[in-house]
Amino acid sequence: MKYKIEKDPDPNQCEEIFSEAVRRGRMIVVVGRCSVDYEGRTQSYLPDGDRMIVRKPDGNFLVHTDENRKPVNWQPEGSSCKSFVDDGFVLLSESSSPDEVIEVRFDTVYTLSVYSISDDRSVEKYGTEKNIQDYLVENPEYIQDGFRVIEDERDTDVGAIDIFGYDADGSPTIVEIKRRRAGPDAVQQLRRYVENFEEKHEDTERPNGILMAPSLTEGAEGQVGRYGFEFREVPEKMYSTDQSTKLTDFT
Amino acid sequence: MKYKIEKDPDPNQCEEIFSEAVRRGRMIVVVGRCSVDYEGRTQSYLPDGDRMIVRKPDGNFLVHTDENRKPVNWQPEGSSCKSFVDDGFVLLSESSSPDEVIEVRFDTVYTLSVYSISDDRSVEKYGTEKNIQDYLVENPEYIQDGFRVIEDERDTDVGAIDIFGYDADGSPTIVEIKRRRAGPDAVQQLRRYVENFEEKHEDTERPNGILMAPSLTEGAEGQVGRYGFEFREVPEKMYSTDQSTKLTDFT
DNA sequence: AAATCCATTTCGTGC
DNA sequence: GCACGAAGTGGATTT
Numbered sequence: 001m002k003y004k005i006e007k008d009p010d011p012n013q014c015e016e017i018f019s020e021a022v023r024r025g026r027m028i029v030v031v032g033r034c035s036v037d038y039e040g041r042t043q044s045y046l047p048d049g050d051r052m053i054v055r056k057p058d059g060n061f062l063v064h065t066d067e068n069r070k071p072v073n074w075q076p077e078g079s080s081c082k083s084f085v086d087d088g089f090v091l092l093s094e095s096s097s098p099d100e101v102i103e104v105r106f107d108t109v110y111t112l113s114v115y116s117i118s119d120d121r122s123v124e125k126y127g128t129e130k131n132i133q134d135y136l137v138e139n140p141e142y143i144q145d146g147f148r149v150i151e152d153e154r155d156t157d158v159g160a161i162d163i164f165g166y167d168a169d170g171s172p173t174i175v176e177i178k179r180r181r182a183g184p185d186a187v188q189q190l191r192r193y194v195e196n197f198e199e200k201h202e203d204t205e206r207p208n209g210i211l212m213a214p215s216l217t218e219g220a221e222g223q224v225g226r227y228g229f230e231f232r233e234v235p236e237k238m239y240s241t242d243q244s245t246k247l248t249d250f251t
Numbered sequence: 252m253k254y255k256i257e258k259d260p261d262p263n264q265c266e267e268i269f270s271e272a273v274r275r276g277r278m279i280v281v282v283g284r285c286s287v288d289y290e291g292r293t294q295s296y297l298p299d300g301d302r303m304i305v306r307k308p309d310g311n312f313l314v315h316t317d318e319n320r321k322p323v324n325w326q327p328e329g330s331s332c333k334s335f336v337d338d339g340f341v342l343l344s345e346s347s348s349p350d351e352v353i354e355v356r357f358d359t360v361y362t363l364s365v366y367s368i369s370d371d372r373s374v375e376k377y378g379t380e381k382n383i384q385d386y387l388v389e390n391p392e393y394i395q396d397g398f399r400v401i402e403d404e405r406d407t408d409v410g411a412i413d414i415f416g417y418d419a420d421g422s423p424t425i426v427e428i429k430r431r432r433a434g435p436d437a438v439q440q441l442r443r444y445v446e447n448f449e450e451k452h453e454d455t456e457r458p459n460g461i462l463m464a465p466s467l468t469e470g471a472e473g474q475v476g477r478y479g480f481e482f483r484e485v486p487e488k489m490y491s492t493d494q495s496t497k498l499t500d501f502t
Numbered sequence: 503a504a505a506t507c508c509a510t511t512t513c514g515t516g517c
Numbered sequence: 518g519c520a521c522g523a524a525g526t527g528g529a530t531t532t
């Protein structure tokens with residue numbers, strides 16, 4: 001990996017190095033005192049202050065201050081980025097649909113760094129909602145004793161049901177899974193599926209609704225009762241990477 | 252603003268500079284080839300590759316690759332960060348409630364940069380949902396001819412109604428506002444408020460439901476009809492900072 | 503491109 | 518602290 005760092009560069013140096021780095025698709029980091037203007041879906045203005053600007057090869061453009069996880073301003077993947085000198089070094093990043101612009105006007109550039117980095121390795125993730133769902137489909141006894149899975153991700157015209165099946169009595173049952181503490185929105189989601197099923201199958205009985213999550217908020221608990229749904233606890237760690245512990249964790 | 256940049260530092264130099272920079276609450280940027288382990292609410296593993304690690308004074312810890320806006324791994328504000336040498340330079344960032352850990356093991360550190368930046372300037376924002384709501388409360392004729400606002404942000408036990416009022420006929424009306432194209436979730440939100448009001452006021456008629464947004468998705472349009480709600484278009488730019496153009500924009 | 507939903511959502515606000 | 522909902526949500530997946 002090659003890199004180049006310029007300390008206290010003047011505006012013309014910045015312009016030259018930056019524009020070439022953009023052309024070559026480099027990762028660029030500029031740290032300096034600047035003001036930031038954003039206009040697009042909304043607008044914002046940030047007066048002069050010290051910030052770190054990152055331009056990625058894929059077009060992402062980030063303006064970071066010394067705090068917060070999220071950039072204070074940004075542009076999405078695919079954005080263009082021009083630089084020029086106008087009474088100082090200026091960066092202009094533009095994106096389309098929707099049309100949005102960020103203009104960064106530097107009072108001073110402290111450092112300008114260019115990196116030629118690439119990273120084709122993809123991240124392996126565990127413990128997502130999909131992991132829990134897959135596990136429950138394979139081990140339906142954890143949903144309910146005698147539960148039979150009919151369909152994983154059953155599409156309906158109001159969204160996809162996580163798991164659809166029949167309980168031990170043969171009643172249609174809709175299962176909604178949340179990876180963490182469930183709020184009212186989760187109950188409403190389940191309700192939407194249950195009522196849609198009811199409308200579409202007026203000949204059959206109202207399906208059961210089961211909400212599976214580690215816990216419920218108070219509001220969600222009230223709604224689960226009101227709509228006659230069932231809550232079943234999913235131990236937070238049932239989806240551990242260590243498959244051998246699942247059974248014991250769950251019982 | 253002071254800064255210090257070390258090129259191709261060895262693990263011991265990294266450890267020394269990094270730990271002092273953490274102690275002093277500096278903004279730190281490390282670029283190098285590393286693997287990243289995350290364990291917490293979920294887990295992930297990222298094999299060796301070139302990445303940029305940022306540690307902010309407020310404890311935020313970001314691992315960026317050459318693509319995507321979001322860091323591939325991160326820790327929130329308030330996280331601790333230790334560094335040590337173990338067959339190479341290692342960063343360990345820990346946070347609590349929930350307990351989470353990121354470990355970054357460097358194969359090679361290309362650059363280690365430390366910045367003393369501070370930015371007390373706050374960003375000014377325009378064009379949020381709140382801006383639209385405030386405008387409609389002041390100009391209720393844009394909700395409906397003869398509309399009377401009774402309450403802005405009316406709290407209920409199923410959430411806060413954006414605007415509650417009476418239409419020209421004196422019928423209770425619930426208004427839900429979306430800043431952008433509204434989907435089924437927006438209709439369900441409105442439905443929740445309307446049905447809750449109905450339950451709480453069985454003596455009065457069912458309140459009207461009005462959904463205000465720039466446009467509706469197809470699914471949302473069907474549901475608006477099904478539930479007997481009304482959709483009213485909010486021109487995307489009605490909340491422009493230039494107040495003088497609002498009336499013309501809107502008509 | 504549009505729609506839908508998960509996310510280590512993050513972020514703000516109110517209780 | 519928790520709960521609830523907005524966000525320039527981001528991002529993946531499917532249509």
